[in-house]
Amino acid sequence: MFPIKLTGAQIFFKVLEEEKVEVIFGYPGGAVLDIYDELCRHENIRHVLVRHEQSAVHAADGYARASGKVGVCLVTSGPGATNTVTGIATAYMDSIPIVVFTGQVPTRLVGSDAFQEVDIVGITRSCTKHNYLVTDVNDLARIVKEAFYIARTGRPGPVLVDIPKDVQQATARYEPIKEIKLKSYKPVYKPNVKQLQRAISLIKKSKRPLILSGGGVVHARAHEELREFAEKIKSPVTSTLMGLGSFPPDSPLWLGMVGMHGTYAANMATGECDLLIGIGVRFDDRVTGKVDTFAPNAKIIHIDIDPTSIQKNVPVTVPVVGDCKITLSMLNKMLNEDGIDEKELEQIRKDWLFQIEEWKKSKPLKYEQKEGEIKPQYVIETLYELTKGDAIIATEVGQNQMWAAQFYKFHRPGQLLTSGGLGCMGYGFPAAIGAKVACPEKTVVDIAGDGSIQMNIQELATAIQNNIHVKVIILNNSYLGMVRQWQELFYERRYACTYLSYAPDFVKLADAYGAVGLRVEKPEEVRPVLEKALSIPNVVFVDVRIPPEENVYPMVPAGSPITEMILV
Amino acid sequence: MAKERNEKEQKHIFSLLVENQPGVLARIAGLFSARGYNIESLCVAPTVDPEISRVSLVTTGDEFILEQIKKQLNKLINVVKVYDYTQIPYVQRDLALVKVRAKPEHRAEILRIVDIFRSRVVDVSPDYYTVEITGDEDKIEAFLKLLRPMGIKEIARTGPVALARELV
Numbered sequence: 001m002f003p004i005k006l007t008g009a010q011i012f013f014k015v016l017e018e019e020k021v022e023v024i025f026g027y028p029g030g031a032v033l034d035i036y037d038e039l040c041r042h043e044n045i046r047h048v049l050v051r052h053e054q055s056a057v058h059a060a061d062g063y064a065r066a067s068g069k070v071g072v073c074l075v076t077s078g079p080g081a082t083n084t085v086t087g088i089a090t091a092y093m094d095s096i097p098i099v100v101f102t103g104q105v106p107t108r109l110v111g112s113d114a115f116q117e118v119d120i121v122g123i124t125r126s127c128t129k130h131n132y133l134v135t136d137v138n139d140l141a142r143i144v145k146e147a148f149y150i151a152r153t154g155r156p157g158p159v160l161v162d163i164p165k166d167v168q169q170a171t172a173r174y175e176p177i178k179e180i181k182l183k184s185y186k187p188v189y190k191p192n193v194k195q196l197q198r199a200i201s202l203i204k205k206s207k208r209p210l211i212l213s214g215g216g217v218v219h220a221r222a223h224e225e226l227r228e229f230a231e232k233i234k235s236p237v238t239s240t241l242m243g244l245g246s247f248p249p250d251s252p253l254w255l256g257m258v259g260m261h262g263t264y265a266a267n268m269a270t271g272e273c274d275l276l277i278g279i280g281v282r283f284d285d286r287v288t289g290k291v292d293t294f295a296p297n298a299k300i301i302h303i304d305i306d307p308t309s310i311q312k313n314v315p316v317t318v319p320v321v322g323d324c325k326i327t328l329s330m331l332n333k334m335l336n337e338d339g340i341d342e343k344e345l346e347q348i349r350k351d352w353l354f355q356i357e358e359w360k361k362s363k364p365l366k367y368e369q370k371e372g373e374i375k376p377q378y379v380i381e382t383l384y385e386l387t388k389g390d391a392i393i394a395t396e397v398g399q400n401q402m403w404a405a406q407f408y409k410f411h412r413p414g415q416l417l418t419s420g421g422l423g424c425m426g427y428g429f430p431a432a433i434g435a436k437v438a439c440p441e442k443t444v445v446d447i448a449g450d451g452s453i454q455m456n457i458q459e460l461a462t463a464i465q466n467n468i469h470v471k472v473i474i475l476n477n478s479y480l481g482m483v484r485q486w487q488e489l490f491y492e493r494r495y496a497c498t499y500l501s502y503a504p505d506f507v508k509l510a511d512a513y514g515a516v517g518l519r520v521e522k523p524e525e526v527r528p529v530l531e532k533a534l535s536i537p538n539v540v541f542v543d544v545r546i547p548p549e550e551n552v553y554p555m556v557p558a559g560s561p562i563t564e565m566i567l568v
Numbered sequence: 569m570a571k572e573r574n575e576k577e578q579k580h581i582f583s584l585l586v587e588n589q590p591g592v593l594a595r596i597a598g599l600f601s602a603r604g605y606n607i608e609s610l611c612v613a614p615t616v617d618p619e620i621s622r623v624s625l626v627t628t629g630d631e632f633i634l635e636q637i638k639k640q641l642n643k644l645i646n647v648v649k650v651y652d653y654t655q656i657p658y659v660q661r662d663l664a665l666v667k668v669r670a671k672p673e674h675r676a677e678i679l680r681i682v683d684i685f686r687s688r689v690v691d692v693s694p695d696y697y698t699v700e701i702t703g704d705e706d707k708i709e710a711f712l713k714l715l716r717p718m719g720i721k722e723i724a725r726t727g728p729v730a731l732a733r734e735l736v
Contacts (some may be wrong), residue, residue, distance in 0.1 A: 125591070126598055183648045307642070308640050429613040
């Protein structure tokens with residue numbers, strides 16, 4: 001076919017269709033009008049109109065986490081673009097594949113401080129995997145194609161493409177891009193076999209191994225391979241917050257989450273293990289605690305797709321650069337061919353597994369149930385039962401996030417959506433909206449606090465207008481709970497500016513938006529009200545009044561070794 | 569790991585091949601400032617391939633920081649290749665233009681120094697000589713030391729540019 005001339009806006013959608021984009025989260029404005037005008041002619045692409053551009057990015061991010069596909073977001077120039085920055089940084093820290101398209105003033109005005117002009121490429125340079133300013137319509141198809149490619153390959157991440165208005169209007173001959181040629185970008189997927197052999201020899205010798213699984217296993221959907229690997233080498237498994245869902249929570253080898261609010265067993269095991277196998281992790285400070293005392297007795301095998309993660313925070317004995325799924329299946333294959341002596345392995349690991357079991361039994365996750373008080377942990381346990389462990393859970397940030405991570409058990413990758421790296425309040429609600437768009441058949445619940453829900457509460461309108469029936473459980477303690485907890489424990493209870501003495505009536509507020517608001521004030525109401533909330537075919541806000549001074553335990557004070565925990 | 573840090577700070581020269589596109593230098597400079605790495609000097613110019621530029625970059629850090637710098641540079645999409653010139657033989661040159669006061673009684677001495685250092689006078693005005701010198705850092709420092717008593721008015725220096733002696 002002879003290539004025909006198309007406008008930039010038309011070319012934009014041609015590439016989106018090639019990339020099989022189903023949904024765009026966005027907000028129109030002057031500098032993207034041409035793309036929006038063209039959008040009307042593409043009924044196969046759903047547009048979800050949000051109420052704030054930050055939410056468009058979070059929703060695209062939630063969509064990407066839940067579906068494993070690239071999330072797409074479209075906003076205008078200037079304030080539309082700057083509003084995306086928090087969302088982009090969130091996706092960047094958690095390695096989420098999204099592409100953010102921003103309108104820009106016409107090229108002849110770029111640099112003139114024109115109306116609604118900002119240098120968004122300059123602003124986002126340090127929080128995107130890569131970004132582009134398109135200055136010629138002839139480059140548009142290639143750049144959009146590259147953006148998707150870069151976002152989803154290697155260590156995934158957000159990519160921003162800034163498209164000036166005149167580029168959207170200009171015409172060019174269009175031919176589908178068949179091949180992406182990037183001189184310098186060639187992610188390594190297949191690990192070095194020699195390193196794997198070294199890893200296996202350490203694994204065989206180890207008396208006290210521990211697997212630490214992270215977001216990389218979730219992103220690579222390597223959960224099956226991980227389970228096989230752990231069972232084969234008879235090693236207990238813990239995970240980071242981002243790694244929840246990568247290992248079956250009902251396995252006897254599962255220890256729960258590690259880190260600042262990790263389980264006693266997981267943190268103790270990290271302190272005592274003689275071999276730590278980090279898979280798709282980056283040894284963040286919330287995981288390691290005081291880094292000098294982290295896993296003091298252990299040799300470390302570190303598997304990650306991003307070479308910069310390796311040797312960044314902790315010294316590593318065996319570095320392995322590769323995709324988690326490919327690396328684990330290669331390890332499994334090598335172990336099979338090697339023929340490991342299971343009996344012998346069981347013998348070597350016997351004391352260790354016994355010790356682990358002791359830790360698990362002696363200090364499990366727990367909370368004190370007091371008469372008449374609604375414990376947030378109980379709310380989440382009840383939610384787990386009622387949803388049969390199958391719901392997609394989004395969280396905000398703070399206590400709500402940690403209770404959700406501790407007391408909901410995650411069975412599959414993409415089931416927990418949480419801002420792990422950036423710790424971004426206001427993330428959960430729009431992310432839940434994005435996830436519900438990706439998985440309409442699943443129950444999607446945002447576990448929120450009364451502080452963070454108010455950071456993007458305007459998205460109630462988005463959920464109602466687009467019939468996206470997510471449920472929001474507000475664990476309402478009238479405080480910025482996690483900050484208050486730090487003040488209680490480390491600042492002698494001086495609750496500076498963390499008391500939210502005024503909050504809207506969330507039930508009435510939901511009602512005003514056309515959603516359903518429910519309130520829980522007594523422990524015995526928890527179950528029936530949650531049941532009702534889950535059964536109503538609408539957006540539901542559940543305002544749960546929890547004790548104001550309930551804390552998240554275990555807790556490792558920042559900068560302490562992770563084996564030194566404050567327990568309940 | 570933190571314990572080992574800062575013990576062995578070493579000066580280091582990286583040579584990068586980068587795509588000759590707007591914003592590439594900003595990405596490199598931004599990486600250094602955001603992660604708290606030090607740039608001692610930086611030189612950029614196109615190579616024989618006009619689409620590719622070479623960046624010669626001098627930085628300091630211990631071996632862990634230098635390893636991170638190398639990996640982080642490699643991670644930038646527009647950076648095609650990162651050469652680390654520490655372990656391989658390489659040649660390195662600085663160029664300096666030095667404007668030195670040329671009082672009549674000093675002129676002969678200046679020209680003698682210029683001659684000894686195999687540099688040359690590229691501009692003469694009633695009061696000043698402008699001298700061009702190339703060489704490694706030590707040579708240029710020695711040269712400047714000798715000229716200083718005559719009165720150096722201005723200096724423009726490139727910072728080192730470097731190439732490996734063999735093709736790597």
